[in-house]
Amino acid sequence: MRAAVITFPGSNCDTDLQWALQQICGIPADLIPASQDSLAGYDAVFLPGGFSYGDYLRSGAIARFSPIMGAVKQFAAAGGYVIGICNGFQILTEAGLLPGALQWNTSLHFICAPATLTVVNTATAFSNQYTENQAITLPIAHGEGNYYADPVTLADLEAHHQVVFRYRENPNGSLNDIAGITNRAGNVLGMMPHPERRVEALLGGTDGQGVFNSLAHTVKEAAVHVAG
Amino acid sequence: MYKAKIYVNYKPSVLDPKAEAIKTALTRMDHQNVQDVLYGKYFELTLDGTDEAAVRDQVESICDQLLANVNMETYRFDLEAV
């Protein structure tokens, strides 16, 4: 598996993601500037955390118009795996690749803290290495992580088991305690917590590895399938 | 040349934590007679152009694409020639 990590101007978790993928999980990962417009040759695309374009209008609102986003949309439409973490999640909702929106935390403060999550759906490309209802701890670090969707969209998300991670103690006001969701097709994931910050025991734990290992597993299985 | 005055607000069904915080602060500051707070964004764009209808369309598309998130916000604008 080969991963692309998009660097938007203002991204600041891009190199952290690359480190976690490559150095810790053994998944080759390249940094791709948002000014490029091709993603040929990659099995998965990561949109990292940070403050793309300063997040000055709404988080993710301006990043969505970067040249690379056309390629990301094509990549997703073709069934490629796309993962947005924190600001990446915000960009994916702004770009319409995931439903809903991320609003200011109800405390109106940026929150940096460990969050305990329940893995509520392990039948996804991003969570199959976890066990059903496993409790994992991942750091959150965001000001706008309060997930909102209108009632119809929300019911739809739940009906199609698109919620992957839920907070055990809701830190930010997210509806239905949502911490991470996929699109209907299941190939696009958005999550506010940072798995890349929790892949080394030295830094407090390895719960985040499951996301990357799940994906690597999925891609490998698919390759076996194709080859077979 | 046109000037567009654009107002972007949360949809009424969306709880706005910032507006809530302002209301709480006002109550604490002894402004109990404030019944309601709406907190939105205000933009003024100055646009080159001569065809009012075309400029109107353009502003509308700027709002839809960039200035408002239609999942949770609504907008309105006034356009005047300057």
Added chain:
Amino acid sequence: MYKAKIYVNYKPSVLDPKAEAIKTALTRMDHQNVQDVLYGKYFELTLDGTDEAAVRDQVESICDQLLANVNMETYRFDLEAV
């Protein structure tokens, strides 16, 4: 009952990185005819009261104390009976 429509903006001499970012984005999105972007806050307060002058004073003090940062922002407002 009165409704106050309040506009808060940066003073002209203050650099507004937000407006700059929006302008750059618009240029990149092929809206080169946008000459100027102003990005401010917009509030609507609904206030109980019967004495217009008193309400006006109250809104002014709310702006000074809470809604605007007078170090770098200016504000204006319209008041109408509702």
Added chain:
Amino acid sequence: MLQVELSPEEIRTAKPYRQWDMTDAEYARFTDLIGHLPTFTEVGLASGMWSEHCAYKYSKPVLRRFWTKNENVVMGPGEGAGAIRIGDGKVVVFKAESHNHPSAVEPYEGAATGVGGIIRDIFSMGAKPIAVLDSLRFGELDNPRTRQLLDQIVAGIAGYGNAIGIPTVGGETAFDPTYARNPLVNAMCVGIMDEDQLQKGRAAGVGNAILYVGAKTGRDGINGASFASGTFSDSEAADRSAVQVGDPFMEKLLVDACLEVTNDHQDILVGMQDMGAAGLVSSSVEMAGKADSGMQLDLDLVPQREPGMTPFEIMLSESQERMLLCVAAGHEDEISAIFARYGLDAVVIGRVTASHQYILTHHGETVCDIPVSSLTSDAPVYQQESRRPARLDSPAAPWQPAITDPTAAWLTLMNQPTIASKASLYGRYDAQVQTNTVVLPGSDAAVLRIKGTQRAIAVTTDSAGRFVYLDPAIGGQRTVAEAAANLVASGAAPLGITDCLNYGDPTKPEIFYELATSAAGITAATKVFNTPVISGNVSLYNETNGTAIYPTPMVGMVGVIDDLTTITTPAFKQPDDLVYLVGETTADFSGSEVQKMLTGTIGGTLPALPLTAIKDRQDHVLRAIRTHLVSAVHDISEGGLLAALAEMAFPNMLGAALKINVPAAWLFSETPGRFLITVAPAHQQAFEAALGGAAALLGTVTAAPQFTIAAADATFLAAVPDLHKAWEEGIPCRLN
């Protein structure tokens, strides 16, 4: 207000420079140095460059006496930041800076731009910024303005640091009425780089280009340097001219682009400096001065945000997020192209010249033509008069707390804002971005691993205004000793310090005495702890209506950990671990938290600090840590033994059963130089031997979250959850 440009002759008679804090004598000196009556622009530049903020004219005689060099120091004071070796060919680069005055006027942006400024100092050296720390002082939280200052200053630091992607990993926050109108906002930034990449702020080589990079210049913060060098009074409270808005997004692009230039284009980059106080003039003229060059700049080429700016405004604007580079002639486009990739403009605004003149042209006219040295090395330096403050000769009588209900007193202590948890504040900082933070805020020091090595660094900031107020020399020593203790407790060997010297008006002899004497205390301690001063910053005129703050030197210290497995934290790890106290406890209540808590104020004298004995003890503790003999270490500081014990119990909700043969009241004493250490029973003998008998066994850690502490004359019985609640709510419950 400054738009009317007077002629040189009019300046001589109307003396407009007085309003920029330049004296008649200084004007005369400047006129002599340049050999003609200065133009409006020239005198304006001098007022900025000769301000305390840029010239250190009052503090220089003090700073010169700092100890600044040992075998590890690669770069001492004088550049953007200092650098010191940590092994593996790497240096750690760090500096601290104050933004007290701007934060008092406009807390959010003042604090934010303070962080932005100190970050520029670090990457201007070519170092990658890896951590920010913030040292904050406020008045009491019963005042609404203080609550707002606290909220907005923390928000501003968070707003900048989080967005730019540099973790804010530590700092300190304390409350005393002396800071009510004059909060202290000191920020420190730490960077890492290869020693051979170190960059200097020099403009050398005739014909080489001066490149301006980053945000356009506007009318914000004009002559902020002399603003920061003036005192506050009520009549000036309306002064808003120094407010600037920070743009962390722009700075993020600047950091990345500048580091690409320093890493990959060493050969054509001659020098780089950030535009800080006194903006374009100070960066450019200092770069020329350090290289003994001349310089000519065309101000029409300076990117400007507003029309009609005068040379005075262009040169003294303190618009944020700007850098100045000196680039080898012929390679300008190569460098500009790199910045263009980051969406940044880089423009040639002038050249290095063969003469020693500093020449500025504007609209085709020469508006400044003066020797470079007249703004740099020839700036005045004053030997201030020093007088020992009368209060030091009539100290309050020795005081001891009368503790009737020990447990209740302990609970009250944990709830004092200065002692209480700061989690509600630092929880708003992204402390983990860059994925290096091994020990997060809330410990003695923050610890960051250095990727690609087996090493880590530990960082802390400490200040002790109360002690410095009671005894400047000993207070200065204690500040350094405490910083060193915080590093040692984390497993690090202290390497060096940066400082922020926060004092009142230095032209008052008593204030100058505080400054000079506490700096001498710092010097004495740095020699003992082998921690030279490699950078620093001075903030004077911290006064409101004529009353100064406590003299508050802040020390930022960095240490190195050679083996990641020896990183140590204060948390009790396991029941049955043995609890030791290292260091003698005596009745030290002058300036203590318990004194302030029970009497509302502080007073008394401080005993001499046995620096060598303390250093010796720290060495022993560090050796025990490095040989894996301990399970937890915490230094004892504000609040004394009880506060330290409680903090050790909280993370894992354990308790302890202890016996200590001193009066109960002494458990609140703040005798410096002590540690609490836990040791697994298996290591008891080896540990006691390693400490050479200096460790007294107090008891054991218990699984039950309960403290039972038998003192000589009373027993403390406290439930850890109760202590925890008091500690956690100390700040939040006062904010609502």
